[in-house]
Amino acid sequence: MGQRLSGAAVLLAAAFAASAATAQAPGVTADTIKIGTFGALTGPGYLYGKLPMNGVEVVFDEINRAGGINGRKLQLVREDDRCDPTAAIGAVKKLVEQDQVFAIIGGGCSNATFAAKDTLEASKVPTLIFASVHDGITIPPAANIFSTATTSTIESQAQLAYAVEQGAKKIAIVSMRDSWGRARYTPLIEAFKAKNIKPVADEELSPDANDATAQVLRLKAAGADAVLLLLYPKPAAIFIRDAQKLGFKPLSLGQTGIADPAAFEEQVGVPGATANFRTISQVRYTPEDPKMDKWRKLVEAKFPGDRLSVYNLFGIGSAEVLVEALKRAGKDLTREKMTDALANLKDVNTEVYAAPITCSATDHRCNKGPAWMAKEPGGPIKVLGFTVVGQ
């Protein structure tokens, strides 16, 4: 009788221990790890949501094909936030409370992800942002939220650093002053002050502008040899078109708001006008690069009708970082171990990012090496190099 009782006690203790372990790591079973993702699956913002998610999914497929992480296969659970702040909060709550995911990789549109920050932070679910660039998502840092997207401050600093590196002496700014533009303009002005440089001209251009003659003439009069564009593709295209019209050909530097130089050349629509235009990419390869053949085949096989895009690469790079952190967190997964693993990533090389990924306990902006791309008029897109800032 005593032996039976002690046997039952051992069984109970084992069952309790097992349930306790499960409770410590929601979304983790003996053979699976459930990872959540949120972003726009529908509407124009799908570029920053659905496409990176597709990239994440092909990385997970590759990991699962190789046996998973510590014997556990990765499962991706998608939620649509439609680029809408309220929907993003709902999507995160559903992933955390209903789907009980272990970790989250996602965040497309900045305004939606920023709105969900408090919900993400309160959930303590380890989170890696793959596309949203808003500084407020990672500054001040929430213990569990990290980002592999180049944030707006990093991009602004990189624009100035690159202009100086290229020998520009008279640097001008043309910016939008809506919330998107201000998130880039304010850190850019701080970067100017830090380098003890004064912009020779500081002009505004509306997101809906149809003409930039006045701005171009003022910049030309100031003798600017480099122009930092804090603009969406439309006003930037109008500016470049009018600059060409007026024979003003400075080095023009964009940012990830103008992520596709080929589309931009078409939007400008004047042959040769984009010859001095460079823009930032979060990743170091174009989708056409032979080094991306592997991913092209995987994406196009899994999602028939899709062509590999730069937005898929955002997801691929971020997923590689997440996988590395999962490996480092060990077999006995807990959210705390995963968060620690993310915070201690140092010089992690991926197949797509320009610079190694480094996070720390105090700085959760893990990608500080934006790449520079240019497209020769009528020619291919080339990656010119990368600028490491903010370290």
Place this chain on the structure above:
Amino acid sequence: MLLFSYLLMSGVTTGALYALVALGIVVVNKATGVINFAQGEFFMFTGFVGWMLHVQFGMNYPLSFLLAVAVGFVLGMLTDRIAFRPIAKSDIVSLVLATVGIGFILKGLARVIWGGKADYLSFPPITSPDPIMVGPVMVIPQQLAVLAGTVIIMLVFAAFFRLTRAGKMMQATADNSRAALLVGIRTDRIYTLAFGTGAAIAAAAAVLTAPLTLLYPDIGFAFFLKGFAAAVLGGLTSLPGAVLGGLIVGVAESLAGGYIHSSVMELSPFLVIMVVLVLRPSGLLSFRKARRI
């Protein structure tokens, strides 16, 4: 002087875009007495239709232009029949809100049909993209095409209102709809015609200007705002007034941007409007009719 020439030319070409939108607003207002807040969305939607015909279906530009104008005309008439006529006897606020609702529907439809193709869609220019010299000033030929198009559209509609039976009936309905009804004019048809005509003008404006300004679903409101400002400046019922208003708004923007700072560009046309309306509340070219007793 060269700076002034450039700014003036830039203001005139931008103002021509605003004038085209203002013309559509004035045509509807002349006949129905209602400001069509969906005019910007008619512009956006028919611009996308023109893009689809020209770029996706490969039709030549003149045919795409004519078909887009026809689609605009039908769209405007349908809008009147479906959304406007059922509440035609309602108060003015309800009627204006109906046009706001139509705008939202058109924007939503555009997102569904053309969303997800790119962030901004470019429309190939109908002229050479290389700038040319006009006197001492460099211009893009497409800008001249817009200017010419504005003048032609204005002349066509001036002739329509003065020389055609339909145009005269629209004028009569606008002057006094009850009297027009008493003399046998079917005012409901006139309203339908006005909405169709307004949307057709928006379509002509959109397909003319699309090569100068990229297409996206939110493009309509910004154009409406400037077009509305131009129409108010011109007196809301005057076609030449709408054109003059558009040119003043465009030139005010450009000169303020060039001589003061680009940050005042968006503000300057509205300051001009405030001044004009204080001095001349009925607008620049709207005259109160004298009645003989």
